[in-house]
Amino acid sequence: MLESYVPLLMLMVLVIVSAAAMVGLSHLFSASRPTAVKSQPYESGIPPFGTARERFDVKFYLVAVLFIVFDIEVVFMMPWAVTFRQLDILGLGVLGGLLEMAAFVVVLVVGYVYVWKRGALEWT
Amino acid sequence: MNGASPNPSAAALQARFGAAIVGVSVSCGDTIVVVARERAHEILRWLKETPGEAYDYLVDVTAVEYRDRERPLEVVYQLWSLPRRVFLRLKVELPKQEPLAVDSVVDLWRGADWLEREVYDMFGVAFRGHPDLRRILMWDGYAEGHPLRKDFPLRGRFSRAEQVRQALTKTPEAHHSVEELAVAEAFQQLSDDARQKFERAGGAGGA
Amino acid sequence: MKPGAAAAGGDAAAGLISSPNWITSRLDDLVNWSRANSLWPMPFFPACCAIEFMATAASRYDISRFGMERLGYTPRQADVLICAGRVPFKLAPMLRRIWDQMPQPKWCISVGACASSGGIFDTYAMVQGIDAIIPVDVYIPGCPPRPEGILYGIMLLQKKIKGESILDPTLRVEQLPDERGMFLRPAAVDEQSEPFGNSVHQTRSA
Numbered sequence: 001m002l003e004s005y006v007p008l009l010m011l012m013v014l015v016i017v018s019a020a021a022m023v024g025l026s027h028l029f030s031a032s033r034p035t036a037v038k039s040q041p042y043e044s045g046i047p048p049f050g051t052a053r054e055r056f057d058v059k060f061y062l063v064a065v066l067f068i069v070f071d072i073e074v075v076f077m078m079p080w081a082v083t084f085r086q087l088d089i090l091g092l093g094v095l096g097g098l099l100e101m102a103a104f105v106v107v108l109v110v111g112y113v114y115v116w117k118r119g120a121l122e123w124t
Numbered sequence: 125m126n127g128a129s130p131n132p133s134a135a136a137l138q139a140r141f142g143a144a145i146v147g148v149s150v151s152c153g154d155t156i157v158v159v160a161r162e163r164a165h166e167i168l169r170w171l172k173e174t175p176g177e178a179y180d181y182l183v184d185v186t187a188v189e190y191r192d193r194e195r196p197l198e199v200v201y202q203l204w205s206l207p208r209r210v211f212l213r214l215k216v217e218l219p220k221q222e223p224l225a226v227d228s229v230v231d232l233w234r235g236a237d238w239l240e241r242e243v244y245d246m247f248g249v250a251f252r253g254h255p256d257l258r259r260i261l262m263w264d265g266y267a268e269g270h271p272l273r274k275d276f277p278l279r280g281r282f283s284r285a286e287q288v289r290q291a292l293t294k295t296p297e298a299h300h301s302v303e304e305l306a307v308a309e310a311f312q313q314l315s316d317d318a319r320q321k322f323e324r325a326g327g328a329g330g331a
Numbered sequence: 332m333k334p335g336a337a338a339a340g341g342d343a344a345a346g347l348i349s350s351p352n353w354i355t356s357r358l359d360d361l362v363n364w365s366r367a368n369s370l371w372p373m374p375f376f377p378a379c380c381a382i383e384f385m386a387t388a389a390s391r392y393d394i395s396r397f398g399m400e401r402l403g404y405t406p407r408q409a410d411v412l413i414c415a416g417r418v419p420f421k422l423a424p425m426l427r428r429i430w431d432q433m434p435q436p437k438w439c440i441s442v443g444a445c446a447s448s449g450g451i452f453d454t455y456a457m458v459q460g461i462d463a464i465i466p467v468d469v470y471i472p473g474c475p476p477r478p479e480g481i482l483y484g485i486m487l488l489q490k491k492i493k494g495e496s497i498l499d500p501t502l503r504v505e506q507l508p509d510e511r512g513m514f515l516r517p518a519a520v521d522e523q524s525e526p527f528g529n530s531v532h533q534t535r536s537a
Binding site: 046 | 362431435504505
């Protein structure tokens, strides 16, 4: 059963080796001449002033966090969908499987409604 | 006079200000009014605010130095009336024997801010009451004079090597405008621990 | 790195091999070929020659066939600084700083008469040739040069790159300004900024 994962392992080894080779060889063959001005941040040719740390809106964070939550929900749905026909939960067969997933989704829908009513889905 | 009829504002000015209007002429369809410099600001205010004149758009402020060195330096105001679609040119003569200064019209037209800075930079005319009179085309510490004056040599007064050295070391852009400094000031508004954390990390790097 | 081994191109490679041989020449070919055929430009476009460069970059003349279509407006990922247009003294420190912030290997193409020599602007405000500020590899004359001219300049640079060697210690050296901030000696700047040709006779204040 594990034999089906061997191509994956080969791909992983190939990826690691090629990434390491690209970074390693360019580091080996690069001409590195650091100077004081070269190490400063690029600001269209002027000496940098002020700070790059600006305040920005929390809406970006909210979108990211909500995406994670609902994306994981979808991820959980995928193996369930693949094995749906073989399920036999609570002796009810596929209906049991459906109810099980419905229970899971309902919990998340409650959370979704809360998020919606609190205005976290408003972009402006 | 080339025969075309002058802008009626010229006659209105003469009626209102009398002797302060030194001369009126027409050239290529444009009316030119020469005024005495002491009353220039008052006259320009009248032209802007009088309902019948309404020159609400300052097209340009510039200056002329003539090849004939005896002639005074002229500061030229180009005015346009947006509602009436009428153009007027106003000139103020500044004799070279006296310090070159005239009242600023920034309080009338905000656009005069940079226009007057350019005249100051290129001709050395000081504008009294200007909020921020400093050079605009050349850099702040530019020491060779006022480039568009007739006695200024084309290539400047310093040697090319000195000009390159000054350009590379004076870093003219380092004199930031008020808005840029405000952005840098916003750094001060960070909470204390955020600022300390930033400073401990090494800051944004200095020049 | 031992001081003697810190040569151009690959520091490590040159440390291993200290005299030219078949390996270094194959390496040279490979490295020079890859550098010459993917010169990512840093566009420094103060004025009109930029428009000719834009025409060169567009589909009719197409610098994409030189691997140069990726103009990143950052010196960090650029190989060649293309200065197209007249450079005023006020802009000069920015040009110098952008050049300094480009990592090696880097080259410079000066497009047009103004970037190469000051052009018609022999005045108080213009740098008389950017080679007073940064080292230039290829000068393209013209006011503005035709796109064919710019392409020829790019091809000349490619030829120059293909003639380089990783063992050459004079290459890939950061030519920094001296303690007075000057890149060239003052006498050299004065000499190369001397008025010539039309600019000597056209003005009364010359």
